[in-house]
Amino acid sequence: MKKLLLALFCLLIAPLSVAYVPEDYAVFVVRGLNSNEAFPPIVQAFHAEFPTIPLVMGRIGDGSAATTNRGMYHLLDDLYADASTNAALAGKRVIVIGFSQGGLLARAFIEKYSHLLPFTIDSLISCASPQGGEFGLPDSWAEWVDLVVWHADDLILQGITNLLGIKAATIDVAGLGAMTVEEAVKTIGQTAKTRGDILDPLRQSIADLIKSLVAQDWPLVRIVFYNAIGQDLISVANYWKDPEHQADYLALNSFLPYFNNDKDHANAALYKTNIQKLNYILMLWANTDFVIKPDCSGAMRFFKWGSKTALEKTFTETSQYTSNLLGLRDMYDNGRLFFECPYGMGHGCEGPGITIAMNYLRAIVTQRPPNEIFDAVKNNDLAYVQLLLSEDNTRAVKRNGFGQLPIYYAGNKPEIAQLLFNQALLLNQPLSIAEQSELLINAFGSGSLAIAQWLIETLHFNPADIKPTLISVADENHQTTMISYINSVVPQTLHGAVAQNNLALATQMVTANPALINQLEASMLPIYFAGNKLEIAQYLFAQHRAYGLLTLQQVYQLLYFACGAGSLPVVQWIIEGLYFDITGCKDNLTAIAQNNYQYHIVSYLNTFINQGRASLETAVCYNNLALVTQIVNCNPVNIEHIDSVGMLPILYAGNKVEMAQYLYNQHNVIGRPLTPATLNTLLYYAFGSGSLPVAQWLIEGIHLEISSLQSLVSIAQANGQAQMIDYLRSLGLIS
Structure with a gap:
């Protein structure tokens, strides 16, 4: 899943007038709704690296989870009473970290009280918080x-x-x-x-x-x-924001419209001033958040007014930016407001969320900007780039606010470009074809023949599809040498190596530049040229499993070419080895084989269909988890197969909780999570079949937002599943 970065990062943190050391800092933590006072994983990781920096958990009520579920103004008063008298914070530069509801509460605390506190609030880190509001029914x-x-x-x-x-x-x-x-x-x-x-x-x-x-x-x-x-x-009522009732929100919500400055009020200027005193704000958000609705609320975005489906796609679309309500536009444009959506992070901001948060926390307390490598690359400072990568080699694959990698700025710096490329390769995150294209285009614009030769001749990047762009960019910048080069070079490409059945050369190319397997030439992937070359087809397929899974449509395309070329070994491998289901495409495959006089392929297809074999859907229906696992292991995208009645395999697991959980997890593993609509369909089948375990897992385990209670009640009634209706009643969802 593509990582989304919505902030315009600065290229260098603005120098402070005073130099601070870690001992000058403290951390003030604001917990979320129904949470206890245990420090979350991000805070624990920070403490492990900076054990001398004091950690303070903001005291809310009596410290119990229940006391977080009160009006936000009561919680604010609790935080102020604690923070203003806490000796561990006095005189420090304080980093405030808020989790879930606590992130919004932390920002409101800063807006209302920061000018009254006996310490300076340096920065705010908001972790999966409803900064833009909430519009999703909570469990409570x-x-x-x-x-x-x-x-x-x-x-x-x-x-x-x-x-x-x-x-x-x-x-x-x-x-x-x-x-x-x-x-x-x-x-x-x-x-x-x-x-x-x-x-x-x-x-x-x-x-x-x-x-x-x-x-x-x-x-x-x-x-x-x-x-x-x-x-x-x-x-929650204090930040409830119904996008179809803007007038009610502004008139009747006593909290969020004020702390977001969505309406004019007596403290609007104060709140804006206190926010703008911060050095930095980082908002972490999860695009698969089952708690914050919509999940982009964690990045100060929301549904557009008047719609329950259309989202503000970027921060620059929001009124916070266009009207600069809280001064966040100034912070965003000056590189002091950051949005991060780490791939794989959930509502708890665990895993990659910890890594990203630590990059910023480390940068704040050491005054080493998280994106200083971009400046080093721009300045062609190879020694400093090497130093930064020796400290943390993941800097090679960190993106700025434009979604660009450091190598993007190395279009005329061959040594730095090669260093960054190799570091990305060592991290198993090779530069994508799109990013290599950008780098090559930049090289042509800046006249860097060395970069162009390295990409095309050493890394075997195929320039065919972007050749007109390369010539145009070079022409605009008067780089005649580059035009002469691209018109004269005869690149040795992966497409050519596959077509020539040269496995040794293909292996050499992919080892040097794994992304080549995903490069298109005239809409053709390299593997398509292996329709009659089993060994190369299997090698490239294995590489795709590591560097970009083939879709079922792409596997079908390879099979189609194999049928046309008469390559029975490739056809058998795809159908039998990869468990590719040909039920819906057998006629097309037969037609291409007949058109090319490949009658042995026609015979094989007919024989295979007549003999029959259990499909993934059948294996799910019979609750054969071992066979399902085998089929998925052969080709993970088999879970995306849609059968003749429009059903995904998981939809046949409506009464098989272990099977449903396995397939659900596999969808996440391949980076193609199931949609709420599909999960609601699964829930519907669970209610129809009376599978309480599947229903409990969906509703309570992954917190699925139910799209239609009435349909669940109706299907349960129609099938005599009274226990399912009792279950809804036990949750308080129906009376």
Whole structure:
């Protein structure tokens, strides 16, 4: 999955007027919703590298997980009371790190209180936080409905029930019988009953009705959130942002519109000033976040107003940038605001999130900018590039805000280019064909014949498809030598080596430059020229498993060429060795073989179809995990095969939790995760077949957002799966 970087990184951290050492710093941690006071993995990693820098967990309430679920203003007051009196922070340069809800809370804390604190806040690191808001129903929503209905007076309840259109609805109240909601609300106002361990019957009946409505149409929860009680008692309500109700958000949300400066208010200038005093802000976000919705909220983006599907694609599209509401545009343009979306990072900011965060934390406390290698490359400082790579060779594959690698700036610096290329190769992250194309184009623009010769003659980059661009760029920059070179050179390419059946040469080329296997020439991959060369086809296929899996369509294309060329060994290897399912394409394969008089191929295809063999779908249906594993190991993309009725293999695992989990994980392994729509279809089949384990895994294990409760109830009822309906009821999703 392509890594997304949304910030415009600076090329050199601005020099500070005073030099600081690590001992001048402290770290203040703000925990997330329903979390305890244990330090998260990022903070633990920081402490392991900088053990002398004090770590302080911001005290919220009594320290329990439950105390994080209160109105955000209460949490802010707790943080200020702790931070302003904490001796470990006094006089320090403090890095504030917030996780999940804590990232937003940390920013609000800085905006409201940083000018009053006995220390200087240096930087903010936000980890998978709802900075742009939240619009996805949390697991705790049913409890929050109860909370609001219990604490609301009759006037607030009247407003909520009016907006929901239920005041005339009839409810059954234990001990009181049937009455309308309006009558129940009036009774509450007249009796002012108090609560024991459970809601009194009037409030319970009203709450149950509201929960049944929200379960069917979850955005209605805004009506529960957008009132004085919801805003005071529920933290999520303070950053709930319904993109289809902008006016309600601005008028009734008492927290986020103020701390995002989405509306004019008395403290707007102060909040902007306090944010702009920070040296740096890093916002880590996960594009597979099951908690923050939409996940890009972690990068200060959100749904576009008026739409529940269209997202702001870049930070520069947001009002935070266009209107500079908090001054973040200035920080972004000056290289002080960074957005990182590490591939493979989840909501907990583990794994690659730790690596990225440590790069920035290390840069802050040592005053060594994380992207200084770009400046070293631009300045052609080979010795400094070597030094930086000796400290951390992953710098060779770090991207800037334009998504570019350091080598991009080495278009006229052959020694540095070769050093960076080789480092990327050692890290098993070879330069992609697109990046090699950019480097070659830059070389032609700058007149670097040495770079061009190295790429084309040593790395065997095939310039055929971009030759017109190379000539155009060279011409614009008056590089006549480059034009003469590209018109005279006869490159030795991987396509040619494969066509000549020269396995030794092909191996040599791929070893030097693995990305060549993905290079197109006239829309043809090198492996397509191996349609009648089994050994080379198998070698290249193995390389694709390491450096870019072939799609099923590309495997089919190879098979198609093999049938046309009459290469039975290649055809057999693809169909039998790779378990390629020819059910839906047998006629096309037969036609190309007949057109080329390859009747032995036609005979083989007919015989194979008649004999039959278990497909991946069949293996899943029979719950044969061993066979499924074998088929997937032969060719991982088999899991993406869509059969004649439009079904992926995993959809046949609706009642097989171990199988479903295995296939789900395999989709993630190959970097092609299943969509929420597909997972909801799997959930639908689980409800129809009565598979509680699959349903529990999807809903509670991976926190799938249910697209239609009604469809689940209907399919369960139609198939007599009462236990599935009871399960939804136990979660509070239906009444």
